[in-house]
Amino acid sequence: MSDRRKFSTATQVAIYSVVLIVSILFASAIFVYGVSESVFIRNYSAEMRKIFMDSPMGKGFRYGVGRMAIGRGTTEFYVSVDGNVVQNPTGLSSVPDVEGYVKTRIDGSSYLLYGFLNGEEKVILGARMDDLDFFLDSLATTLLLSVLVGVVLSIIGGFFLGSRVSKPIKETSRLLKEITLDDLSRRLESDPKTSELAELKKALNRALDRIQDGYTRQEQFSSDIAHEIRSPLTSILGFSRLILRWGSQDPEVVKEAAESISDTATKMMTITESLLFLSRPEIELNETSFNLRELVLEITNSVPADQSAEMKIEIPDIEVRTDRVLLKIIIKILVENALKFGKNGPIEIDWSNGTLSVRDHGMGINEDEKERIFNRFYRSDSSRGGEGHGLGLSIASKICKVLKLSIDADNCEDGGAVFKVEGLR
DSSP states (O other): OOGGGOOOHHHHHHHHHHHHHHHHHHHHHHHHHHHHHHHHHHHHHHHHHHHHHHSTTTTTOOTTSOOOOOEETTEEOEEEETTEEEEOTTOOSOOOOOSEEEEEEETTEEEEEEEEEETTEEEEEEEEOHHHHHHHHHHHHHHHHHHHHHHHHHHHHHHHHHHHHHHHHHHHHHHHHHOBTTBOOOOOOOOOSSHHHHHHHHHHHHHHHHHHHHHHHHHHHHHHHHHHHHHHHHHHHHHHHHHHHHTTTOHHHHHHHHHHHHHHHHHHHHHHHHHHHHHOSOOOOOEEEEEHHHHHHHHHHTSOGGGOOOEEEEOOSOEEEEEHHHHHHHHHHHHHHHHHHSTTOOEEEEEETTEEEEEOOSSOOOGGGTTTTTSTTOOOSSTTOSSSOSOHHHHHHHHHHHTTOEEEEEEOTTSSEEEEEEOOO
């Protein structure tokens, strides 16, 4: 369906409400008209029978007593007893045999006929229904006017209701049109009156949060790649030119340049994989129960020989439940960090009341750097400077958030720094 054939929400709500209300009004009018006619006829028939039964003829007196006018007020009824017409004030030519009350037309006029048994006699009473016809015509006119007024009011109310219902949707559409890549911080601020619209508002704001977060990650990833890859690429380009220029004359130059290119490419791969991990919007969890001491020993036993240091492990044989792979990454990063900055001192790994601690005996952390060491690419200029790209601790921090753990760093009174991961159970 083309957009030209689509109606707005306000128009559709108005149309549906008008159709519904008009249908209800028409059904109600028909019901009231039918019930009114039925009640009038039933009551009038009962009144005719009562008048007849209270008359001498109804009590058993027969002909020869004198003329008996049976009727209601100045209106005399048609009376037939066992087929004999006793009273026919309007000169009806033919009256059908009926049971109960029937409204029919005779000689062009409306009549109410009521047939019943009086003992063993079949009695038929009849009366012109001019009053009933007048009443029903007046009732029909009144109901029709009521329906017309109801239609007008329903149209006005329908458009008003449609405007109220569509207002939050229009605001949402306007906001989405105004959102650009330069400003993804806009959110829906309206206060919907219905639970469905309130849920829609929350869902849209959550979706916008995810979009902003994803775009920020993508933007950060692009910036990080441009920042960190430039130097390695420059180094690779320089060594490649060195090989092209001097490679044929000096094999040692080729060997040295090739080794440098290989090391640089390996670092680039590490940086790229780390950045890709940090840019992932979601990390799937696979929670299992496992022995924490065995995991720590698995990590410390895999430390390269040239980086070995005394490992003091004070962790009991306890079971924890979390994602084993992700927790292993955290502990490995902290152990490598301690080896890098521990100045060949012992590494202490212990457990206490749900907190896993990894401590080194290096120079510690400057006070003004504690809040920044978990930022990507942050590297201290002094006490904790050295090789690396400043991505390890930021990865550990992100994983802790995913696992609903907390991680922080502090200095020890007798020297060195300690990293604590809290919340393990």
